[in-house]
Amino acid sequence: MLRRFEVYALGPDAPVDGVHALEAACRLCGRFIPEVLDCAIGRNLSDAPVQLVWEHAYASPDAYGRYMVHPYHAVVVDRHLLPDAPERIVIDGPLGAGLYGYACDTPAYRMSGGGVRRLVLLRVDNEASETDLSRLRQELERTPEDVPEMVVSVMAANSMGSAWFDGVTPIMGPPRWTHLWEQGFPSLDALDSYRRGESTMAGVERAGWDAGTGGIVKRSAELYYEVWGG
Amino acid sequence: MMHLVDTIEVESEHVDGYLELVRTLGMAVMTDAGATFVSCATTPGGLGEPQHVQVVWSCDDFVHWNEIRKNMVLDPRYHEYGSTAASLRVGGSRRFFVPVTLSPSP
Numbered sequence: 001m002l003r004r005f006e007v008y009a010l011g012p013d014a015p016v017d018g019v020h021a022l023e024a025a026c027r028l029c030g031r032f033i034p035e036v037l038d039c040a041i042g043r044n045l046s047d048a049p050v051q052l053v054w055e056h057a058y059a060s061p062d063a064y065g066r067y068m069v070h071p072y073h074a075v076v077v078d079r080h081l082l083p084d085a086p087e088r089i090v091i092d093g094p095l096g097a098g099l100y101g102y103a104c105d106t107p108a109y110r111m112s113g114g115g116v117r118r119l120v121l122l123r124v125d126n127e128a129s130e131t132d133l134s135r136l137r138q139e140l141e142r143t144p145e146d147v148p149e150m151v152v153s154v155m156a157a158n159s160m161g162s163a164w165f166d167g168v169t170p171i172m173g174p175p176r177w178t179h180l181w182e183q184g185f186p187s188l189d190a191l192d193s194y195r196r197g198e199s200t201m202a203g204v205e206r207a208g209w210d211a212g213t214g215g216i217v218k219r220s221a222e223l224y225y226e227v228w229g230g
Numbered sequence: 231m232m233h234l235v236d237t238i239e240v241e242s243e244h245v246d247g248y249l250e251l252v253r254t255l256g257m258a259v260m261t262d263a264g265a266t267f268v269s270c271a272t273t274p275g276g277l278g279e280p281q282h283v284q285v286v287w288s289c290d291d292f293v294h295w296n297e298i299r300k301n302m303v304l305d306p307r308y309h310e311y312g313s314t315a316a317s318l319r320v321g322g323s324r325r326f327f328v329p330v331t332l333s334p335s336p
Binding site: 068069070071074075078079082083084085086087088092165171172 | 236237238239256292293295296299300302304308309311312313315316319321322323324325326
């Protein structure tokens, strides 16, 4: 499977109608392109300078390829996004290219009944060993053992950032954010409970990632939003 | 064959600048990416209201457009073209048109 996020910074003069149209275009995409799975949007509630997140997935690179050439993508979604599109309402954001995602074997990201998605963008030292990366992934994905309110915890390389054309083949240099830690919580209160809590990973995050990760996480940023499904 | 029709609303004093942008940077970016220029036209000026510039490009189909889009996005000039165009327009739309066959009347 391919898990994918598009993150948009809206122009300061973006018309409300245009924003609602973009939200609808993303949220309802799966109704028009069956290959687009688990389609949902959310308004970012973190301090990161982006406003809208579109999360979705594909069963395979072939399915992703059918999305890429579907008229709905070109006509309805891109109308709001492409740099030369007259109805564009987004701006280039300071978080880097607003497309992140990863390959996975199963839809471990799914939350039943909605909730709050938190996406932690990580820049991992490119000198980090596979052993260190594997240990970090295991630590992050084990977090729900300490934090029962965290119902989703998936850490993976941000492969979609540079392989956005076919989901597999990098066509750009390494992404600014090398890895993603995708989390799910049943509510904002549950997310807040994790952040304020005494779990190992909450402490690591509060300490700026220096402790407990071998120093391989060089930078991080977060987005979180209430999931609004299609 | 499919047509991409951009209809751009531009204040009259910016029409010449917009046309020059299309003639230079727009033409280079779009044709290098694989699109074919079809036509460019404007509504009459001097009438006390913004003008519309219609620019038409063609490509084979949405599969072809997907390749063109990739080539554009990877071309640094495309982003300059987009930002300059945005600074000159006050509105507009983009629509894709696919051919239809009109049967003769019975």
